[in-house]
Amino acid sequence: MAIKHYILHMYRENRRYVFGAGFFIVGLTLGLSNLLFTNESEITPNQNNSDLVANIENLETPNVSDEMSDDNISNIPVATSVSNLPGTEPLTSEEAESLTFEKNDTEVFAKELRIKSGQGLMDALLDNGADRSDAFNAINALSDHFNVRRIQVGQKLDTEYTPDGMLTSISLQKDFDNMIIVERNGDQYQGRIEELPSQIITRHSSGIIEDSVFLAAQRQGLPQAIIVELIRIFSYDVDFQREIRRGDQFEIFYERKISEDGRNVQEGDILYARLNIKGEDIHLYRHFPEGRDFPEYFHENGQSSKKALMKTPIEGARLSSYYGSRKHPVLGYTRMHKGVDFSAPTGTPIMAAGDGVVERASWFGSFGNYVRIRHNGSYKTAYSHMSNYGRGIKKGVRVRQGQIIGYVGATGRVTGRHLHYEVHKDGTQVNPLNLKMPSGIKLTGEPYKEFEVVMNKIQTRINDAKTHILLAKSDDKVTDEITP
Ligand SMILES: [Zn+2]
Secondary structure, three states: OHHHHHHHHHHHHHHHHHHHHHHHHHHHHHHHHHHHHOOOOOOOOOOOHHHOEEOOHHHOOHHHHHHHHHHOOOOOOOOOOHHHOOOOOOOOHHHHHHOOOOOHHHOOEEEEEEOOOOOOHHHHHHHOOOOHHHHHHHHHHHOOOOOHHHOOOOOEEEEEEOOOOOEEEEEEEOOOOEEEEEEEEOOEEEEEEEEOOEEEEEEEEEEEOOOOHHHHHHHOOOOHHHHHHHHHHHOOOOOOOOOOOOOOEEEEEEEEEEEOOOOOEEEEEEEEEEEEEOOEEEEEEEEOOOOOOOOEEEOOOOEEOOOOOOOOOEOOOEEEEOOEEEEOOOOOOEEEEOOEEEEOOOOOEEEOOOOEEEEEEEEOHHHOEEEEEEOOOOEEEEEEEEOEEOOOOOOOOEEOOOOEEEEOEOOOOOOOOEEEEEEEEOOEEEOHHHOOOOOOOEOOHHHHHHHHHHHHHHHHHHHHHHHHHHHHOOOOHHHHHOOO
């Protein structure tokens, strides 16, 4: 107790200097960070934050990385506009003195604490001098907004006490956007959630794939969460295990959320991404069509990236045999029919059930003339007994959904002309008629026009981003990679 009183006494005697120095340091830091972080060419006061385009490259000044290194966010773009914050100028000593802290009820002692290993919230508060029943009641109020049992080691708590040691408030950051604040009100504690200000910036990056998309993206400084998302959104179109070759390229334009103090970053949505595989571009734009439940990724023709495989890859055909066990028409014994048969006149066109790569287009024993298409990492479709192959259909060729890959025939072991169609999921045949694949939409008419507007906006922003990178970077490492 004696020590506490002594500290209090010293504090009271000297607080004017403590506060003066404190304000000076805060002011100086803000002023300095203002100089470091504000890039005049990129930020005008009224510019919409989301339009600020971050430039990855000009972050390489050691000052900036040092400033932010503790959160491993040295790649934060510099678009943080600190000039809007109060106190960009250091206070003069007169100003500091003019601030009064005399009123008793505003006099508080702030104490920052962190949960240590093996410590609960209660222990942490008690160890820092809170009264047991105060701590209990405060935790109770906190638990309205937060599962206090789940508190993590290292969690930061800002606590405040009156001069005589009464706990008056606790605040802790719940997640990126929310702060929980518990305050003493009379002899009770009340908790509330306060939304934290943040801003969204965008980042553009591109690279050439030497080994894998993952490594290439990582080399460009893309955070893991974004790389995973990049792979996910393309997984309907691309088989990342087999299709990616050295020299293929990626481009990505995505959002990051940055806390007002610039210290915390949360990765946001990918707005646009492009993969160039064997010289061919696949573009995806994020778009939230009116009347839909979720935003999705769309190709420039308005087709959602989530494409269903066609259950019937042939027009004007009659379903002549279902999937399941049946007596084999030629061999006589009962066996599993691992596909569905469509009866149609010889020469009827057969379509690729989905976008993909032709894995085989050649004679295949009892299947006769046979085509198998790999659509993505888990789905393949196979087409048998064809009289002929579609134009240009051979192993390794990329096909689009609906493209003609062959014609109905009666090659192989058959009793009559038909298409035997199989869908393979993760290496085994499944019933094509029971496919539970996401059914992708295709935007046409007015919804497509709305999507076009979104596409154009995104492209304009990307062009701005590229311009900034070109201006900021004098050696051509990046410009090389941004061939339009
Ligand atoms: Zn069959």
